Amino acid sequence: xxxxxxxxxxxxxxxxxxxxxxxxxxxxxxxxxxxxxxxxxxxxxxxxxxxxxxxxxxxxxxxxxxxxxxxxxxxxxxxxxxxxxxxxxxxxxxxxxxxxxxxxxxxxxxxxxxxxxxxxxxxxxxxxxxxxxxxxxxxxxxxxxxxxxxxxxxxxxxxxxxxxxxxxxxxxxxxxxxxxxxxxxxxxxxxxxxxxxxxxxxxxxxxxxxxxxxxxxxxxxxxxxxxxxxxxxxxxxxxxxxxxxxxxxxxxxxxxxxxxxxxxxxxxxxxxxxxxxxxxxxxxxxxxxxxxxxxxxxxxx
Amino acid sequence: xxxxxxxxxxxxxxxxxxxxxxxxxxxxxxxxxxxxxxxxxxxxxxxxxxxxxxxxxxxxxxxxxxxxxxxxxxxxxxxxxxxxxxxxxxxxxxxxxxxxxxxxxxxxxxxxxxxxxxxxxxxxxxxxxxxxxxxxxxxxxxxxxxxxxxxxxxxxxxxxxxxxxxxxxxxxxxxxxxxxxxxxxxxxxxxxxxxxxxxxxxxxxxxxxxxxxxxxxxxxxxxxxxxxxxxxxxxxxxxxxxxxxxxxxxxxxxxxxxxxxxxxxxxxxxxxxxxxxxxxxxxxxxxxxxxxxxxxxxxxx
DNA sequence: GACTGAATGCACGAATTGAACGATTCGAAA
DNA sequence: TTTCGAATCGTTCAATTCGTGCATTCAGTC
Numbered sequence: 001x002x003x004x005x006x007x008x009x010x011x012x013x014x015x016x017x018x019x020x021x022x023x024x025x026x027x028x029x030x031x032x033x034x035x036x037x038x039x040x041x042x043x044x045x046x047x048x049x050x051x052x053x054x055x056x057x058x059x060x061x062x063x064x065x066x067x068x069x070x071x072x073x074x075x076x077x078x079x080x081x082x083x084x085x086x087x088x089x090x091x092x093x094x095x096x097x098x099x100x101x102x103x104x105x106x107x108x109x110x111x112x113x114x115x116x117x118x119x120x121x122x123x124x125x126x127x128x129x130x131x132x133x134x135x136x137x138x139x140x141x142x143x144x145x146x147x148x149x150x151x152x153x154x155x156x157x158x159x160x161x162x163x164x165x166x167x168x169x170x171x172x173x174x175x176x177x178x179x180x181x182x183x184x185x186x187x188x189x190x191x192x193x194x195x196x197x198x199x200x201x202x203x204x205x206x207x208x209x210x211x212x213x214x215x216x217x218x219x220x221x222x223x224x225x226x227x228x229x230x231x232x233x234x235x236x237x238x239x240x241x242x243x244x245x246x247x248x249x250x251x252x253x254x255x256x257x258x259x260x261x262x263x264x265x266x267x268x269x270x271x272x273x274x275x276x277x278x279x280x281x282x283x284x285x286x287x288x289x290x291x292x293x294x295x296x297x298x299x300x301x
Numbered sequence: 302x303x304x305x306x307x308x309x310x311x312x313x314x315x316x317x318x319x320x321x322x323x324x325x326x327x328x329x330x331x332x333x334x335x336x337x338x339x340x341x342x343x344x345x346x347x348x349x350x351x352x353x354x355x356x357x358x359x360x361x362x363x364x365x366x367x368x369x370x371x372x373x374x375x376x377x378x379x380x381x382x383x384x385x386x387x388x389x390x391x392x393x394x395x396x397x398x399x400x401x402x403x404x405x406x407x408x409x410x411x412x413x414x415x416x417x418x419x420x421x422x423x424x425x426x427x428x429x430x431x432x433x434x435x436x437x438x439x440x441x442x443x444x445x446x447x448x449x450x451x452x453x454x455x456x457x458x459x460x461x462x463x464x465x466x467x468x469x470x471x472x473x474x475x476x477x478x479x480x481x482x483x484x485x486x487x488x489x490x491x492x493x494x495x496x497x498x499x500x501x502x503x504x505x506x507x508x509x510x511x512x513x514x515x516x517x518x519x520x521x522x523x524x525x526x527x528x529x530x531x532x533x534x535x536x537x538x539x540x541x542x543x544x545x546x547x548x549x550x551x552x553x554x555x556x557x558x559x560x561x562x563x564x565x566x567x568x569x570x571x572x573x574x575x576x577x578x579x580x581x582x583x584x585x586x587x588x589x590x591x592x593x594x595x596x597x598x599x600x601x602x
Numbered sequence: 603g604a605c606t607g608a609a610t611g612c613a614c615g616a617a618t619t620g621a622a623c624g625a626t627t628c629g630a631a632a
Numbered sequence: 633t634t635t636c637g638a639a640t641c642g643t644t645c646a647a648t649t650c651g652t653g654c655a656t657t658c659a660g661t662c
Contacts, residue, residue, distance in 0.1 A: 036325035
């Protein structure tokens with residue numbers, strides 16, 4: 001839920017004076033609203049984005065409802081994966097969330113967080129489970145945890161602009177894995193889209209209905225398994241035709257889509273990972289927020 | 302056409318106190334009429350104009366909580382269900398979360414929120430889907446949304462004391478429904494337990510492993526479907542014996558557990574709903590927070 | 603070293619907020 | 633129409649936040 005914070009709380013959380021924070025808000029560095037009486041109201045995702053863009057730290061994260069010690073120790077590159085794996089397999093929810101939030105605040109792109117940390121760790125846990133090095137319940141618990149971590153990331157990213165273009169997506173019938181589609185949703189929201197995951201196990205014809213009813217400009221489909229290849233291709237291409245007739249682009253991705261299958265498939269773009277997806281999504285819908293990390297200090301004002 | 306709102310409703314929707322909102326109306330910031338007796342009546346378009354003009358941030362996801370179609374904003378009692386159903390089936394994430402959080406803030410117990418609002422609405426959506434009144438994607442999207450709402454509720458409840466007794470649970474192999482186990486987790490956390498859901502599709506032997514490794518004092522198991530009744534009963538009773546030997550209580554629940562099956566089953570307690578579960582959980586682990594709803598206003602602080 | 607411009611933190615009175623309180627009004631059932 | 637619980641009224645009060653001015657710090661420049 002988008003929650004409101006007062007300048008005092010945010011200032012305390014970041015570790016600066018209330019005066020400075022008020023100045024930053026007035027300069028437009030942190031988007032904020034004002035009450036009828038003129039008091040500033042800050043939203044969590046806006047604050048996190050500011051911290052991220054300006055390279056600030058968090059002195060007292062718990063004040064704005066973040067796990068303690070967030071933003072203090074930034075796990076550098078490789079070690080983040082190892083720590084995250086440890087937290088995930090042991091079921092340490094607080095630590096797992098903290099690691100991902102740390103990466104987000106320190107400026108790592110959402111797509112990279114997903115591609116380089118969450119997804120590989122998740123895959124590694126699957127391997128460990130298949131090898132018998134991890135109990136079933138540990139693997140299942142990690143699945144649960146992963147969903148919660150992504151939820152937290154979605155919270156940090158924010159819901160995107162209300163007037164942004166609509167994107168919907170999910171996984172197909174027979175495909176119960178929600179991880180990829182949930183990550184896709186967050187990445188698209190970060191790229192300025194009004195993205196909503198429809199969940200998993202979606203038959204083709206309901207996706208057509210969704211396009212007809214909601215008129216999205218983008219649909220992503222994650223394909224992990226395919227039962228009947230021929231039927232899949234036929235159904236998919238019909239879906240693509242429906243989409244194009246409504247001006248909706250189709251993004252596909254997933255292990256099941258081998259080069260052979262892709263040759264018979266019609267789609268707008270295929271993505272090997274979420275960075276590809278992000279790049280494509282930004283091509284159609286360029287980001288309207290401050291983006292370039294290098295030039296931003298000079299460009300200001 | 303012209304919908305009227307009370308100051309209380311609008312205050313809740315915008316996220317300010319009723320007092321402030323009344324002052325703004327009196328200052329003329331929001332045009333409003335008065336009844337013969339002096340009660341303020343606000344019109345929807347006037348409120349929306351105020352939000353647009355004063356809060357120059359324009360697009361505020363918070364404001365989506367003003368459902369023009371349904372009318373009332375504050376979900377009081379019965380209407381909460383209807384509004385929640387509307388939000389869930391239309392995929393309105395912000396409104397759905399708002400309704401549930403409002404109920405929580407207003408003092409409704411977590412168990413009651415789950416039993417009287419979330420669960421019935423979820424079941425109704427299933428019915429609508431089976432009758433063909435709802436598209437598949439709407440039902441799947443509602444599932445997704447439901448998970449997110451519960452996540453938000455879990456956030457509001459908090460993670461419970463670190464030194465609280467441990468409770469773990471989930472659904473059995475072949476049972477893919479995570480809703481019940483996730484709600485159970487939140488209810489138990491609210492009751493002071495350090496509860497962690499292990500997720501869904503858990504084989505019996507991994508539950509035994511979990512008990513041996515983590516030594517929980519409580520395990521909840523949600524049973525929605527049973528394939529082989531005899532094997533189920535046999536496996537379950539073995540699990541129960543393992544649990545008791547480790548001093549772990551077993552709570553079961555779910556539609557699949559008919560009276561016949563229950564007769565052959567050994568468990569600590571059977572729960573028809575989450576209120577039962579809460580009551581039982583509090584019996585073992587009396588709540589250390591403010592509990593009784595009647596005296597709570599005085600007891601605070 | 604001295605100067606400059608910008609950013610920071612603190613202090614101040616004025617204004618706003620949110621939570622009380624008893625009194626009054628509303629709306630629906632009897 | 634009358635009655636009664638729930639909602640709203642107007643008001644007060646402590647706490648918070650507003651906007652502003654001012655002293656301090658700190659790079660960068662002369």
